[in-house]
Amino acid sequence: MTEIIKINQLTKRYGTTEVLKGINLTIHQGEVFGFVGHNGAGKSTFIHTITGIIHKSSGIFKIKDAPDEQIDKSKKVMGVMPDVSNLYEHMRGIHFLRYMGKLSGDRRSKRDYTILMKEVGLEGAEKKKIKTYSFGMKKKICIAQALLGNPDLIILDEPTSGLDPESAIKIRNLVMRQQKLGKTILLTSHNLDEIDKVSDRVGILSDGVIKKLGTPRQLKEETGVGISISVRTKPTLRKDDIQMLSKKLDMDVTFVESKKEYTLLQVASDEDISLLSKELIESGVQLYELKVEERSLEDVFMNTK
Numbered sequence: 256m257t258e259i260i261k262i263n264q265l266t267k268r269y270g271t272t273e274v275l276k277g278i279n280l281t282i283h284q285g286e287v288f289g290f291v292g293h294n295g296a297g298k299s300t301f302i303h304t305i306t307g308i309i310h311k312s313s314g315i316f317k318i319k320d321a322p323d324e325q326i327d328k329s330k331k332v333m334g335v336m337p338d339v340s341n342l343y344e345h346m347r348g349i350h351f352l353r354y355m356g357k358l359s360g361d362r363r364s365k366r367d368y369t370i371l372m373k374e375v376g377l378e379g380a381e382k383k384k385i386k387t388y389s390f391g392m393k394k395k396i397c398i399a400q401a402l403l404g405n406p407d408l409i410i411l412d413e414p415t416s417g418l419d420p421e422s423a424i425k426i427r428n429l430v431m432r433q434q435k436l437g438k439t440i441l442l443t444s445h446n447l448d449e450i451d452k453v454s455d456r457v458g459i460l461s462d463g464v465i466k467k468l469g470t471p472r473q474l475k476e477e478t479g480v481g482i483s484i485s486v487r488t489k490p491t492l493r494k495d496d497i498q499m500l501s502k503k504l505d506m507d508v509t510f511v512e513s514k515k516e517y518t519l520l521q522v523a524s525d526e527d528i529s530l531l532s533k534e535l536i537e538s539g540v541q542l543y544e545l546k547v548e549e550r551s552l553e554d555v556f557m558n559t560k
């Protein structure tokens with residue numbers, strides 16, 4: 256696997272405040288990497304550092320074979336989504352993209368710029384001045400800008416924040432299409448469901464370091480958070496029944512609540528689900544339904560200190 260980003264012990268201080276305290280990370284070509292962390296964790300600082308917008312304090316990093324001292328070389332392979340405040344607001348959307356495209360050596364035809372605008376959901380707004388765009392529309396043109404020049408590495412800082420659900424799905428699909436073209440995508444988002452859907456791997460930034468790293472599935476499995484299951488039985492299982500079952504099976508089954516014929520429980524592992532259902536059937540309870548509620552990245556995030 257070709258490494259496209261390699262970071263060793265990267266730190267960044269603002270005055271005496273150390274925001275990044277030693278980031279180690281490798282991202283491979285063709286990966287969609289989701290970077291998450293609470294407000295102020297340092298995600299933007301990280302992106303600004305590796306894209307050469309601000310200087311690192313210490314550590315080393317390489318973007319596609321170019322060491323950080325040669326950041327100008329690596330800028331050529333990166334497409335970075337700018338902040339909405341950096342748009343030339345007096346320009347019309349399509350003219351702005353063509354202008355920025357020229358600066359980044361973009362070779363697409365005039366017609367393809369219209370297609371690009373459509374891809375990010377700006378059809379019909381090509382000739383409108385950016386200053387008349389809504390916040391979401393400005394966000395979309397920033398995403399389009401990150402794709403100019405056919406970069407190998409696309410870096411998107413909160414691309415879908417402030418977008419309506421339909422637009423967010425469009426951007427998610429765009430990310431996946433770019434991946435199919437062989438691009439590497441690094442993105443941040445506070446929408447953990449979205450990160451779960453698009454990312455091959457996820458890194459959780461906390462206290463200046465990457466506290467958790469892995470595929471969404473690995474992280475969810477490692478979290479140690481119990482698995483929530485809902486069972487529909489006759490008779491409906493009550494708290495006392497669950498306590499008895501738990502004792503009999505010698506395992507932790509936590510009663511959460513019972514509503515009508517449904518009982519919500521938590522168990523520790525997949526094996527527990529199998530043992531529990533077997534025991535229920537053997538004890539003569541009519542088991543009509545057993546539904547496992549998927550663990551979410553939100554659980555992982557909330558359990559990352």
Ligand SMILES: Nc1ncnc2c1ncn2[C@@H]1O[C@H](COP(=O)(O)OP(=O)(O)OP(=O)(O)O)[C@@H](O)[C@H]1O
Pocket residue numbers: 269274292293294295296297298299300301
């Ligand atoms: N130019 C700066 N000078 C001093 N402190 C800064 C500067 N830029 C950011 N910070 C501080 O660094 C920390 C990390 O900020 P950063 O914007 O990187 O976080 P973030 O994870 O992107 O947050 P959010 O999710 O809210 O966008 C914050 O405490 C912030 O106040």
